Amino acid sequence: MAHLVLTVVGDDRAGLVRALADTVAVHGGNWERSELAELAGAFAGIVLVTVPDDAAAGLVTALQALDGMLRVTTHTGTHVADAAASRTFSFTVLGNDRPGIVREVTSAIAANALSIDSFTSRTLEAPMAGGTLFEAEVSVRVPADADLAPLVTELERIAGEIQVDLTLA
Template identity: 30%
Template sequence: MSELAITVIGRDRPGIVADVAEVLARLGANLTDSTMTRLRGHFAMTLICVGPAAADVEAALAPLAADGQLLATVRAVAPDGATAPTGEPYVLAVHGADRMGIVAAMTRVLTDAGGNVTDLSTRLTGSLYVVVAEVDLPPGTFDEVAGRLARTAAELGVGVSLRPADTDLL
């Protein structure tokens, strides 16, 4: 069995998730991690599964992309293994008037502090731009990072909040 990273993108339509999931189930591929969303009328899916060889999965997904409306890619990846989180989990929220560079500036602050973005989404609604990110920060850096984020947000003319994340119960 191989660990595979699969992406599917294209114009949104009902049934994409069901179609992809059915192909994977028929192949005996176990979907382990995934994220799926609709972005301005386009569907985007990224998932990790354990299953047959990448070429077999790619061939099985090919009919879904035959009409040119979807693009599906499959890539074998090395298993991540069980690793303990290296930081403390936080949720970052940024909101304000849309302008170039908001994500770049805010994530640079996190990176420079040794933080890691583990999930990020953005949404533009009219002129309001919203960023929500899950981040891991090195222990003991919250106050420093929060201060740097506040200063960067002020320079950009946006609001920012950083709060501890509720841990997942799995």
């Protein structure tokens, strides 16, 4: 089976996910995992599908035919993480929105040579405070034998410096 990672983007409208799902299904593919969202009038996402090796090229061609509705870029998956050799470390960040929060947090992760499994963020109104809050939920892939103390120390330092709440899971 071929693992294909699809990145999709288009103007938001009804039927986009159905058109993508129909195309995958017609080629014998299986929709395994996705993150899809409407963002500022655009629909964007990433989807992992598996498809029989002999149907992969046909699926890629069919996905390109969706252009005009969705622009789909196809990437061939090359590595499946060994879950036994790693663990997941999760945390949330919540505080007043300001430029640079994502840069600061992701710099700490990269400085510790770790990989982000998922990063979900949003801004929301803070009616009691009269401003906008930034919230992020982050999961990081950590080698089973890695020491998390340096990352936790750096995240706590950043949280204090940029005045956000950090919650370790």
